[in-house]
Amino acid sequence: MALLEVSELSIQFGGVKAVQAVSFSIDAGMIYAVIGPNGAGKTTLFNLITGVYAPTAGSIRLDGQPVHGLTPDRLAQRGVARTFQNLQVCMNMLAIENVMVGAHLRLDRSLFKAALRWPALRRADAALRDEAAELMRFVGLAQYLTARADSMPYGALKRLEIARALAMRPRLLFLDEPAAGLNPKETQEVDALVRRIADAGVTVVLVEHDMKMVMNLSERILVLDYGKKLAEGNRDEIRRNPDVIAAYLGAHA
Amino acid sequence: MLAQFLQFLFSGVTVGATYALAALGFTLIYNASHVINFAQGEFIMLGGMLAVFFTQAGLPLPVALLLAVLLPALVGVLVEKLAIEPVKGAPTVSLIIITIGASLVIRGLTQVWLGKGTHSLPAFSGDAPLALLGATLLPQSLWVLGVTALVVAALWGFFNHTLLGKAMLATSFNSLAAQLVGVHTGRVLFLSFAMSGALGALGGVLVTPITLTSYDVGIMLGLKGFVAAVVGGLGNGLGAVLGGLLVGVLEALGAGYVSSAYKDAIPFALILLMLFFMPQGLLGARNTERV
Amino acid sequence: MTTSRYLPLGALAAGLLVLPWLLPNSFYLDLAIRMAINAIIVLGLNLLIGFAGQISLGHAGFLGLGAYASAVLPTHFGWPPLAAMLAGMALTGVLAALVARPIFRLKGHYLAMATLGLGIILNIVVRNEAQWTGGPDGMPVLPFEVAGLTLSRDWHWWWLVSALLLLSVWMAQNLMDSPFGRALRALHGSEVASRGVGVDVAGYKVAIFVLSAMFASLMGSITAHYVGFVTPNVADFFHSIELVTMVVIGGMASVYGSLLGAVLLTALPQLLATFEGWETVVFGAILMLCMIFLPKGLAPTLAARFGKGGQ
Ligand SMILES: Nc1ncnc2c1ncn2[C@@H]1O[C@H](COP(=O)(O)OP(=O)(O)OP(=O)(O)O)[C@@H](O)[C@H]1O
Ligand SMILES: [Mg+2]
Numbered sequence: 001m002a003l004l005e006v007s008e009l010s011i012q013f014g015g016v017k018a019v020q021a022v023s024f025s026i027d028a029g030m031i032y033a034v035i036g037p038n039g040a041g042k043t044t045l046f047n048l049i050t051g052v053y054a055p056t057a058g059s060i061r062l063d064g065q066p067v068h069g070l071t072p073d074r075l076a077q078r079g080v081a082r083t084f085q086n087l088q089v090c091m092n093m094l095a096i097e098n099v100m101v102g103a104h105l106r107l108d109r110s111l112f113k114a115a116l117r118w119p120a121l122r123r124a125d126a127a128l129r130d131e132a133a134e135l136m137r138f139v140g141l142a143q144y145l146t147a148r149a150d151s152m153p154y155g156a157l158k159r160l161e162i163a164r165a166l167a168m169r170p171r172l173l174f175l176d177e178p179a180a181g182l183n184p185k186e187t188q189e190v191d192a193l194v195r196r197i198a199d200a201g202v203t204v205v206l207v208e209h210d211m212k213m214v215m216n217l218s219e220r221i222l223v224l225d226y227g228k229k230l231a232e233g234n235r236d237e238i239r240r241n242p243d244v245i246a247a248y249l250g251a252h253a
Numbered sequence: 254m255l256a257q258f259l260q261f262l263f264s265g266v267t268v269g270a271t272y273a274l275a276a277l278g279f280t281l282i283y284n285a286s287h288v289i290n291f292a293q294g295e296f297i298m299l300g301g302m303l304a305v306f307f308t309q310a311g312l313p314l315p316v317a318l319l320l321a322v323l324l325p326a327l328v329g330v331l332v333e334k335l336a337i338e339p340v341k342g343a344p345t346v347s348l349i350i351i352t353i354g355a356s357l358v359i360r361g362l363t364q365v366w367l368g369k370g371t372h373s374l375p376a377f378s379g380d381a382p383l384a385l386l387g388a389t390l391l392p393q394s395l396w397v398l399g400v401t402a403l404v405v406a407a408l409w410g411f412f413n414h415t416l417l418g419k420a421m422l423a424t425s426f427n428s429l430a431a432q433l434v435g436v437h438t439g440r441v442l443f444l445s446f447a448m449s450g451a452l453g454a455l456g457g458v459l460v461t462p463i464t465l466t467s468y469d470v471g472i473m474l475g476l477k478g479f480v481a482a483v484v485g486g487l488g489n490g491l492g493a494v495l496g497g498l499l500v501g502v503l504e505a506l507g508a509g510y511v512s513s514a515y516k517d518a519i520p521f522a523l524i525l526l527m528l529f530f531m532p533q534g535l536l537g538a539r540n541t542e543r544v
Numbered sequence: 545m546t547t548s549r550y551l552p553l554g555a556l557a558a559g560l561l562v563l564p565w566l567l568p569n570s571f572y573l574d575l576a577i578r579m580a581i582n583a584i585i586v587l588g589l590n591l592l593i594g595f596a597g598q599i600s601l602g603h604a605g606f607l608g609l610g611a612y613a614s615a616v617l618p619t620h621f622g623w624p625p626l627a628a629m630l631a632g633m634a635l636t637g638v639l640a641a642l643v644a645r646p647i648f649r650l651k652g653h654y655l656a657m658a659t660l661g662l663g664i665i666l667n668i669v670v671r672n673e674a675q676w677t678g679g680p681d682g683m684p685v686l687p688f689e690v691a692g693l694t695l696s697r698d699w700h701w702w703w704l705v706s707a708l709l710l711l712s713v714w715m716a717q718n719l720m721d722s723p724f725g726r727a728l729r730a731l732h733g734s735e736v737a738s739r740g741v742g743v744d745v746a747g748y749k750v751a752i753f754v755l756s757a758m759f760a761s762l763m764g765s766i767t768a769h770y771v772g773f774v775t776p777n778v779a780d781f782f783h784s785i786e787l788v789t790m791v792v793i794g795g796m797a798s799v800y801g802s803l804l805g806a807v808l809l810t811a812l813p814q815l816l817a818t819f820e821g822w823e824t825v826v827f828g829a830i831l832m833l834c835m836i837f838l839p840k841g842l843a844p845t846l847a848a849r850f851g852k853g854g855q
Contacts, residue, residue, distance in 0.1 A: 050740065076742030088740075090733025092597075092797065093726070101730040105742040107723035111751065114722030115715040121722065149733075161737075168741055289653050339836050346599055349656065350792055351835045353785055357828025365821055472781065476660065483657050518668040521661035528658050529646040 001064055003028040003203055004049070004172060009058035009068075011048055018044040020227045021058065026220075028171070031194065031204045033214045036224035037247070042207045043085050045224065046174050050082050051075045062172070077105060081170030083161040085177045085207070091150040095141065095160055098149055099132040100125075102167025135163045139193055155186045162193065166202075173197065174205045179213055191216060215239070223247075256387030261509040262502060263385075267394040267463065269501020270401040271297065274456035275478025276485060276493035277408065278449035284425030284488055285438075285445035288348045292332060292356035294475015295363075296450045299325040300457025301466035302363055305372040314377070322454045328359065329450025333443055356471065364468040376462040397459045404455065405494055412490070421445065425488065453478075473517060477504075480520040484527055486534025495535055499523075549717055552800065556713065560706040564699055573698050575814065580705040581767055583806035584712050586790045587799065588759035593788065594796030595720055596752045597732030598648070599656045602663025603787050606757040608670055608779025609636045610764030615685040615774045616676050626690045629765040636761035640754045648749040660781065667779040682775030685768045701770050708766075709803075716799050728752055729797070793834050795841030804843050 002025035009022045019041045026032045034042050047053045049060055051072040060068040062078055070078075081102075090098050107128065113121045133145050139159040144152055149160065158178055165173055175194065179187040191213050198204050198217075208214050214221065221238045223230040231241045238244055275293055282290045300321050307317030332355045340351060377396050382389035412418040423431040424441045432438050457466065457474075464470075481500045485492025500520045508516035527534070560580075567573050585607065592598050613632025617623035623631070639662075647658045670677050677683060688695045695701060719725045731738040731745045739745055768774045777783065786809060794805020812830070816823040838845050 052736065052739075072736075072739035073742045073744050076740060082740055084737065088734040088737035090730045090737065092733045093729055097726055097729070098733075101726050101738070101743075102741050104723065104727055104730075104738075109723045109727065111719070111724050111755070114724045115719050117714075117718045125722065164737070164741065283653075289656070336832050336836065340839060343835070343839055344796075345653065345656070346593060346788065346792055346796070347835050347839055349599070349601070350785075350789055351832050353789075354828045354831030354835065357824050357831065359828075361822065361824030361826075361828060364824065476664070476781070479657065480661070483654065487653060514672045515668060518665045521664045524657060524661045525643070525665075528654060532646075532649065532654065 002026060003063065004205075005059075005061040005064075006049065007059050007061075009045070009048060009055050009060065011044060011053055011056050017227050019048060019055075019224075022222075022224070022227075022229045023058075024222050024229065024232055026172075026203060026205060028203050029198075029201065030219045031198050031206060031217050033206045033208065033218035033221045034224060035208070035211075035214055035221060036230070039226075040224040041227040042224055043176055044227075046082060046176055046205075046207065050080055050174060076168060079168070079171035080174070081165035081168045081172070082174035083158070083165055083176055083178060085180065087154075087157050087161065089149050089157050089160055093149055095144045095147045095149050095152060095156075096129065096132050096136065098160055099135055099163045099167050100128055102164035103128055103131070103169075105168070132163070132167060135166050136160075138166070138196075139163045140189055155182050158182065159190070159193070162197075166197065170202060172203045172205065174207075176207045177209065178206070179208055179210050187213065257509070259386055259388035261505045263388060263390050263394060265502035265505030266498060267391075267397050267501070268460065268505065269481075269498040270397045271456035271460045271474065271497070272478050272481040272500050273494045273497025274401060274404070274452045275474060276481035276497045277405075277490060278452045279479055279482040280485075280488060280490055280493045281421075281445045281449050281452070283482070285421065285442045286337065288337060288352065289345075289479065290332075290446075290449065291349060291352040291475065291479075292359060293449065293453055293478055294471035294473070295356045295359040296325045296329065296453025296471075297457035297474045297478075298466065298468065298471035299328060299359065299363065300454030301374065301461035301470070302367055302372065302457075302468065303454070304458045304461060305374050305466065306367060308374065314375075318458050321458050322451050325454035325457075326447045326451040329446040329448075330443060332450075333446035337446070338439075338442070356475070360468055360471060367468065369468060371465050371467040372461075373465050374458075374461040391463060393459075393462045397463075400455070400459055404452070408490065417444070477520045480524045483524055484534055486536040489534070489536040492534055492536035499535075553710070553713060553717075556803075557710055560709065564702055570698055573702060575811070577698065577701050577705055577770065578767075579807045579810045580702075580709050581763060581770070582787075582790065582810050583803045584705070584709055585760055585763045586787060586794065586802040586806040587712050587716050588756045588763070589787055590791045590794075590796065590798070590802045591716060591719070591728075592752050592756040593791050594798065594802075595725065595732065596728040596749065598749055598753065599788075600659040600753070600756070601656050601781070601784050601788065602659035602661070602666070603757070603760050604779050604781070604783035605663030605666035606636050606640065606760040607764035607767070607783070607787075608666055608776070609639070610761030611685075611768035611774045611778050612670055612677055612764075613761070614765035614768045615683050618686045619683065620676060624690070625686065625688045625765075625769065629762065632765050633758045633761045637754050637758045640757035641750060644750040644753045645746075648746050648753070660784070663779065663784050664781055667776055667781070670776045670779055677776075680776055682773055682777075684773050685771070687772070688766075688769035695769070705766070705770075713799055713803075720799075724748075732797075789831055793831075793838075793841055795843035795845070798841065798843040798847075801841050801843030805841070808842075 004026040007023040009019055011019050034045060036042055048055050051070050054069050059066055067075060108121050108124060136145060139162050141156055141159055144156055179190045182190060187210060194204060194217055206218060215235050220234055222232045223238060223244050225247045230247055231238060231244050275297055278293050279290060282288055303321035303324055304318055307320050308314060336351050336355050376393040378392050382391055412422055420436040421441050424436055424438050428438055477500060481496035482493050484499060485496030503523055504516055504519045507519040563576060564573060589603055592600055610632040614625060614628045617628035617631060618625050643662055647655060671680050727743045727748055731743055731748055735745050764778060790805035790809045791802060795801025816826055819826050
């Protein structure tokens with residue numbers, strides 16, 4: 001059974017049909033890319049699947065269980081993690097605390113134990129701090145272990161979001177344009193990072209405009225255009241698809 | 254029965270018109286800057302107090318009234334220039350505190366200058382009440398309602414049919430986009446404060462012959478104007494007017510039929526109920542937050 | 545926030561310990577006690593405003609609820625003061641929770657409006673129910689007495705309040721450096737991101753609002769017993785604003801900033817008394833100037849200026 005099954009998914013904002021009857025499925029363990037021109041509905045699709053928006057029609061199944069209409073925090077409980085195209089870093093916190101928040105659901109969140117500095121809670125928190133530091137090194141943020149989030153450059157913040165998502169120990173990770181605004185060297189590093197994340201067993205869904213990265217990483221690709229599914233297939237099928245060339249690659253050439 | 258109901262209704266609509274003007278003031282500033290101006294009530298107070306001062310100083314009534322509306326507009330501009338502009342982008346709490354600071358300064362200066370006494374203003378066209386279906390209506394109430402209606406109509410025309418008005422509307426929808434197409438958003442902000450000051454003051458000038466005034470009437474009036482703006486759907490001009498009238502009428506009916514001691518609590522009970530059951534207000538837009 | 549935070553805490557403890565011997569007379573001890581009480585209230589409010597990023601413009605209402613529970617229940621119904629205090633907290637907690645659930649779906653200005661409305665209604669109730677509350681004139685409060693011991697002397701109160709203050713600082717710091725506190729700060733930073741990692745955003749907002757309200761109620765009770773008299777002014781809009789101002793001027797999300805803000809603004813009226821008639825103007829001007837020139841508040845600005853510390 002596919003890990004994620006999306007069928008006939010649609011949402012409308014006023015008159016804008018941002019996503020229209022899109023269906024696809026993603027098997028566990030793969031890197032899956034969603035591409036399409038600006039405004040095609042990629043981010044909206046992510047928002048639908050991660051519970052930020054409720055669909056106007058259609059269904060989403062995770063492991064065969066219907067999950068559409070669940071709130072993001074409930075989806076997080078089921079192992080769905082994501083990063084954001086427009087950075088959503090908590091600028092009022094340290095970088096490492098941002099990562100630690102990712103582990104929220106695994107922690108003892110008791111108010112009273114926290115206020116009384118309960119020893120077991122302190123120990124768990126100290127262990128978490130080490131784990132978060134480890135994750136920061138994993139995504140290449142070793143130099144920011146003691147930094148405040150609001151003092152970090154854009155490229156580093158993009159990775160900080162990835163580290164935070166990984167702290168959830170997700171099964172399914174949505175990355176919305178992880179390489180946007182990065183220079184070629186940084187892009188290459190993110191490319192390698194996504195590969196390592198997938199190798200660690202996380203299913204990755206990637207939205208990216210960098211075609212080299214998409215073609216290099218993804219096993220399957222979904223192409224959206226004006227909210228509709230234009231094509232789906234492996235890299236070669238997509239590369240050869242005349243509709244895709246016309247609508248998307250053409251527009252970019 | 255009917256006569257009594259009408260009586261409450263008349264007085265409710267009259268105060269409601271003042272709340273409506275205050276709510277319009279809130280709305281203008283909110284749309285231009287997303288600031289809730291807690292000094293709005295002080296404009297109402299200033300309008301009334303200045304009208305009293307200028308008439309007592311011997312100026313002819315029309316001149317006194319005009320000055321009493323124009324000076325608060327100037328005060329509004331000063332508040333904007335000195336206190337709001339320097340802190341662009343500050344968090345909501347800080348902006349709230351700044352406008353509260355401004356309201357204290359305005360109230361304090363008025364108290365130092367004009368004292369703590371309660372003042373009255375002669376009605377514009379006599380005190381002889383008009384009889385209507387068994388209830389009585391003060392001629393001043395007609396002034397309040399008539400002028401408010403005129404102002405609302407003028408504002409409607411301004412926002413729908415003049416370039417400047419449209420620019421102000423555009424800024425409220427998307428300030429950055431408005432800037433990009435050449436709207437001078439700084440001027441919009443400036444104008445919004447001036448208009449809010451004048452609107453508040455106008456309400457104060459009109460209603461003072463009925464309700465009396467003193468240096469400290471601004472807080473309650475302002476807060477009720479804020480309630481009216483939220484009831485109407487924050488940011489919606491027509492909503493602000495309806496909200497003002499609704500708040501005024503419910504307050505008068507509540508004071509008449511339920512308990513006059515709890516009159517001031519009625520708008521706030523209304524707003525709590527409203528926020529529970531209709532959080533977007535009467536006419537406010539429902540919108541999805543973008544991520 | 546590791547072991548180094550015990551240094552300022554120790555310094556605070558030492559300061560609180562020696563202060564009574566440095567003060568020339570009981571007038572200053574009284575002022576110091578009121579500062580400490582305000583510091584505790586402001587700390588609780590800062591958890592809500594500074595850390596969690598939620599506004600309350602009606603906190604004085606909760607303070608008033610506690611104060612009047614401690615005034616009315618023992619006087620009219622013979623309740624023991626401790627029971628009255630706890631009842632006040634419970635009532636406040638229930639009320640805050642009832643209001644919070646629907647309201648915390650809303651944001652920014654709506655929240656400000658709702659809390660403001662609640663505060664004003666509470667104030668009006670207290671003013672009107674004169675047969676219970678003494679109306680606008682207020683009513684006397686019986687002394688605080690528990691297990692046969694009565695708190696009567698000012699220095700009793702000083703030790704009590706000092707201990708409470710130290711405890712509050714310690715607990716506030718613990719809280720903010722815990723999974724619970726991080727979730728709160730995270731939802732302030734980004735609600736979408738917090739939801740995305742599993743934080744029940746509405747639940748946390750309600751929790752901190754209720755906690756902060758109950759805390760205010762407790763301190764309202766303590767103030768009432770200390771002063772021995774309570775008037776509706778504890779619950780009025782202006783007092784709510786004063787408390788918020790202490791938070792913001794001291795420094796949002798800064799524990800020691802809360803103390804600083806409380807100390808300064810409690811002292812301010814004493815200083816302003818020399819400006820006969822101009823108090824309101826000067827107070828308003830100070831609020832504006834602070835926000836314009838020290839937008840982050842005193843403690844964080846000072847901390848940035850003189851190196852580390854602050855939190
Ligand atoms: N909350 C919303 N309210 C109204 N319209 C929206 C909302 N979110 C998205 N849209 C609209 O839906 C369409 C798809 O937007 P979306 O952000 O999903 O595109 P995208 O494929 O991610 O584009 P990009 O490559 O630029 O990120 C756009 O027309 C956008 O304006
Ligand atoms: Mg996008």
